Amino acid sequence: MKLITAIIKPFKLDDVRQAVSEVGVQGITVTEVRGFGRQRGHTEIYRGAEYVVEFVPKTKIEIAVADALVDTVIEAIAKSAQTGKVGDGKIFVFDLAQVVRIRTGERDASAI
Amino acid sequence: MSKLFRSVVFGACALGMQCAWADAPTEPVLVGVDKISAGDTAWMLTSTALVLMMSIPGLALFYGGMVRKKNVLATLMQTFAIVCVVTLLWWVVGYSLAFTPGGGFLGGTSRAFFNGMTVIHDPVAQVSVSHLALTIPETVYAMFQMTFAAITPALIAGAFADRMKFSAMLVFMAAWSLLVYAPIAHMVWEPTGWLAKAGVLDYAGGTVVHINAGIAGLASCLVLGKRLGYGREAMAPHNLTLTLIGASLLWVGWFGFNAGSAGAADGRAGMAMLATQMATAAAALAWAFAEWISRGKPSVLGIASGAVAGLVAITPASGFVGPTSAVVIGVVAGVVCFIAATSLKHALGYDDSLDAFGVHCIGGIVGALLTGVFASKEISGADGSVLIQLEGVAVTLVYGFVASFVILKIIDMTLGLRVSEEQEREGLDISLHGESIE
Numbered sequence: 001m002k003l004i005t006a007i008i009k010p011f012k013l014d015d016v017r018q019a020v021s022e023v024g025v026q027g028i029t030v031t032e033v034r035g036f037g038r039q040r041g042h043t044e045i046y047r048g049a050e051y052v053v054e055f056v057p058k059t060k061i062e063i064a065v066a067d068a069l070v071d072t073v074i075e076a077i078a079k080s081a082q083t084g085k086v087g088d089g090k091i092f093v094f095d096l097a098q099v100v101r102i103r104t105g106e107r108d109a110s111a112i
Numbered sequence: 113m114s115k116l117f118r119s120v121v122f123g124a125c126a127l128g129m130q131c132a133w134a135d136a137p138t139e140p141v142l143v144g145v146d147k148i149s150a151g152d153t154a155w156m157l158t159s160t161a162l163v164l165m166m167s168i169p170g171l172a173l174f175y176g177g178m179v180r181k182k183n184v185l186a187t188l189m190q191t192f193a194i195v196c197v198v199t200l201l202w203w204v205v206g207y208s209l210a211f212t213p214g215g216g217f218l219g220g221t222s223r224a225f226f227n228g229m230t231v232i233h234d235p236v237a238q239v240s241v242s243h244l245a246l247t248i249p250e251t252v253y254a255m256f257q258m259t260f261a262a263i264t265p266a267l268i269a270g271a272f273a274d275r276m277k278f279s280a281m282l283v284f285m286a287a288w289s290l291l292v293y294a295p296i297a298h299m300v301w302e303p304t305g306w307l308a309k310a311g312v313l314d315y316a317g318g319t320v321v322h323i324n325a326g327i328a329g330l331a332s333c334l335v336l337g338k339r340l341g342y343g344r345e346a347m348a349p350h351n352l353t354l355t356l357i358g359a360s361l362l363w364v365g366w367f368g369f370n371a372g373s374a375g376a377a378d379g380r381a382g383m384a385m386l387a388t389q390m391a392t393a394a395a396a397l398a399w400a401f402a403e404w405i406s407r408g409k410p411s412v413l414g415i416a417s418g419a420v421a422g423l424v425a426i427t428p429a430s431g432f433v434g435p436t437s438a439v440v441i442g443v444v445a446g447v448v449c450f451i452a453a454t455s456l457k458h459a460l461g462y463d464d465s466l467d468a469f470g471v472h473c474i475g476g477i478v479g480a481l482l483t484g485v486f487a488s489k490e491i492s493g494a495d496g497s498v499l500i501q502l503e504g505v506a507v508t509l510v511y512g513f514v515a516s517f518v519i520l521k522i523i524d525m526t527l528g529l530r531v532s533e534e535q536e537r538e539g540l541d542i543s544l545h546g547e548s549i550e
Contacts, residue, residue: 048457
């Protein structure tokens, strides 16, 4: 099993959610984060005082998938989240040791 | 209110009414209730409420939105608590010291605890009136002035935002209200006051409120020192929505401040309201355009600050000028205060957190001097003189700064003015009040 973590542009969330649902993903966790890679931040000015804000708002999504589905899901996320402009984001894949469904106690494959 | 009793008598006689007093009273007096004007009283009651609204929540929100989130509650608390403290002090002796005759510097104690301010039913219905507002009950006049006495110290808080102890602040404001506000109010507005006798024109408090609070703000930020991380760390306003709401409440409430200073529901009040609106709109746009041109974008904080600068500058002039002069005053104030709050502050390096000095003191000075330039004899019966205005400005600046500085130093040596480093880092909401909005 793998945990796929993707950092995407916030306005792309709906597109990504729809794309991964279409390939069979049934659960997703979303967090609002800030960060930067090659994308620059912006400057704010308050009564002449300049503030350079380096961190750009992003959305992090986390999806637990069976190994067989990993490549399909990565492709779905990448295609739907892409705009072609700097700041589109990244996808990270982690090994997932165990998964438990809290309601029923089901484990691993039957819990995803 | 300045020259009010003179203009009331002037107005009454001009209407051909028999003047009830051969010599106008020089101190509060008891009069028959038939002398009270319902219209004037209704307007002054309303104005009082409007000016109180300027403090709570107007100024509270204006400042609250501009500080960092960890200090918003403490900032709101400052204004709220100051209103409460000054209210009580006004009753104890503040009103008496300001608005009863006495020396050139300070009034007397005849109205301490509002002694003598009364409503009588038997045998003849009478009510006491102030010699400065003969057609409204003295209670209403004292209340109206109380709201001015309350907002003035609250303005100072903008200079020391984010770093002053609540206890020290309460003590400072109490002392300041009695030792600085009352004398200056007396000197400018009460007829035995030295500056009133000299002919200084201050319709609604450009000097008494704004220059006074602004210079005390400068003294405060110099004595307290800069915020930790000033110039290096981000200290952006956490919620300009609150600030704009606050600025809007200040604008609307200011009609009570300026038009209410007519002390009557009459043409002078109408003209003061008109002048106020013109100056404010002009100043807001002037600041916005100055910012747009020099920095590339007009900001919400800028247009709100410009509006406040216009309100401050038109305050002393509002009863003495017409709409055209008001527009000029607004444009000048908008541009000058923009420069003061941005370039000047950063050039000189003091941390006047919310520009109490840059907007209120500088704006007040602009207004006071332009009152001397534009005062219309036709509208007000008064002649303006820039030199006399300068005298009023200078006295207020010097006395205000020195007295504030001394009071602050004494409190610093005894109680301590500034919060500790950890408290400042953690935020005043948690450190001083045990509360948080996060």
